Amino acid sequence: MVNRPVIGVVGAGVIGSQVAQTFAQAGHPVVLVDVHDEALERARRSISRDLRFHRMLAGGSTGPGAATKTQAAKTPAAKGAAPGAAAAGNAPAGNAAGGEGESRAAVLERITFTRDLAPLAEAELVVENVVEDWEVKRGVYEKLDPLCADGCLFAVNTSVIPITRVAAATGRADRVLGMHFMNPVPLKPMVEVVRGHHTSPGTLDRARELLAGIGKEAVVVADAAGFVSNRVLMLTVNEAVFTVHENVSAAEDVDRLFKGCFGHPMGPLETADLIGLDTVLLSLDGLYAEFADSKYRPCPLLRRMVDAGLLGRKSGQGFYTYPQI
Numbered sequence: 001m002v003n004r005p006v007i008g009v010v011g012a013g014v015i016g017s018q019v020a021q022t023f024a025q026a027g028h029p030v031v032l033v034d035v036h037d038e039a040l041e042r043a044r045r046s047i048s049r050d051l052r053f054h055r056m057l058a059g060g061s062t063g064p065g066a067a068t069k070t071q072a073a074k075t076p077a078a079k080g081a082a083p084g085a086a087a088a089g090n091a092p093a094g095n096a097a098g099g100e101g102e103s104r105a106a107v108l109e110r111i112t113f114t115r116d117l118a119p120l121a122e123a124e125l126v127v128e129n130v131v132e133d134w135e136v137k138r139g140v141y142e143k144l145d146p147l148c149a150d151g152c153l154f155a156v157n158t159s160v161i162p163i164t165r166v167a168a169a170t171g172r173a174d175r176v177l178g179m180h181f182m183n184p185v186p187l188k189p190m191v192e193v194v195r196g197h198h199t200s201p202g203t204l205d206r207a208r209e210l211l212a213g214i215g216k217e218a219v220v221v222a223d224a225a226g227f228v229s230n231r232v233l234m235l236t237v238n239e240a241v242f243t244v245h246e247n248v249s250a251a252e253d254v255d256r257l258f259k260g261c262f263g264h265p266m267g268p269l270e271t272a273d274l275i276g277l278d279t280v281l282l283s284l285d286g287l288y289a290e291f292a293d294s295k296y297r298p299c300p301l302l303r304r305m306v307d308a309g310l311l312g313r314k315s316g317q318g319f320y321t322y323p324q325i
């Protein structure tokens with residue numbers, strides 16, 4: 001197998017664990033860092049379960065063409081009839097390495113689960129996926145910058161925080177870019193790549209290459225809060241929550257309309273549950289603060305659900321109910 005560069009992944013939550021899995025499946029040694037042991041243990045369980053699912057579907061392979069993301073069964077949380085089954089993904093990502101028939105253990109062994117940032121000194125790329133809170137993210141970059149090699153690229157996996165702001169917290173603004181991965185990462189063939197004010201063409205070229213190596217196409221956009229995807233998606237999700245809040249529709253009917261009428265594989269409320277309602281709320285708060293535009297004001301029902309701990313798939317309950325692993 002080709003020697004692939006070490007990838008650092010900081011934040012082992014919903015998306016960070018999937019990013020780590022995807023790079024490891026493509027043959028990269030991965031260092032996955034979180035501040036909480038429980039998050040690291042949950043990430044290991046979730047990656048292991050997902051790889052086992054791949055093997056079942058692919059007749060033993062965790063390699064190219066085997067990628068799929070386990071979809072936990074769900075039931076409506078409160079009102080109405082069960083929605084149709086969600087098909088979250090698009091085409092499977094074709095991983096460039098990882099090996100047909102490679103064992104689940106071999107992929108898992110490539111990932112170092114740790115609370116220690118020090119091994120990131122070996123990384124060529126660090127993908128940062130900590131909670132969508134600017135103060136928390138800033139603290140992480142202040143530690144990463146002196147620790148990582150000069151040539152190391154920092155990829156910010158954020159929903160709405162401007163990349164230029166993150167870059168300014170480092171001494172390597174030309175080597176900082178946005179890599180907005182889509183959930184579920186192993187399934188999605190595309191990544192929204194964000195060019196910060198100082199991001200160099202060489203950084204973008206290398207990012208494109210590394211993404212191509214894990215079977216992902218990069219679409220490069222300029223830097224603005226929410227970029228393209230979340231600027232549009234978060235408004236849609238928020239308005240969908242308002243229709244439930246105002247008793248215009250039950251959640252499952254909102255989702256059925258988007259699937260049946262527009263051909264979307266998932267409705268906006270299923271998507272919100274998949275992302276995490278806390279992350280959706282932080283994203284809307286971020287867009288509201290950034291643009292000072294009332295169209296981004298979060299629906300009170302969304303805030304109440306987050307206050308109540310109803311975060312979607314990750315907590316077992318959101319607009320729908322999910323069995324916990």
Ligand SMILES: NC(=O)c1ccc[n+]([C@@H]2O[C@H](COP(=O)([O-])OP(=O)(O)OC[C@H]3O[C@@H](n4cnc5c(N)ncnc54)[C@H](O)[C@@H]3O)[C@@H](O)[C@H]2O)c1
Pocket residue numbers: 010011012013014015016033034035036039128129130131132133136139140157158159160180181182183274275276279314
């Ligand atoms: N959930 C999605 O579908 C999705 C998609 C694309 C991008 N994002 C973005 O990715 C980031 C993470 O989102 P998530 O949904 O995985 O959140 P999450 O809440 O599931 O996970 C965040 C993780 O960061 C860890 N963390 C917090 N502070 C840390 C620190 N100082 N060092 C290391 N780890 C730390 C937490 O322990 C937690 O495990 C956010 O910026 C979010 O906007 C999320």
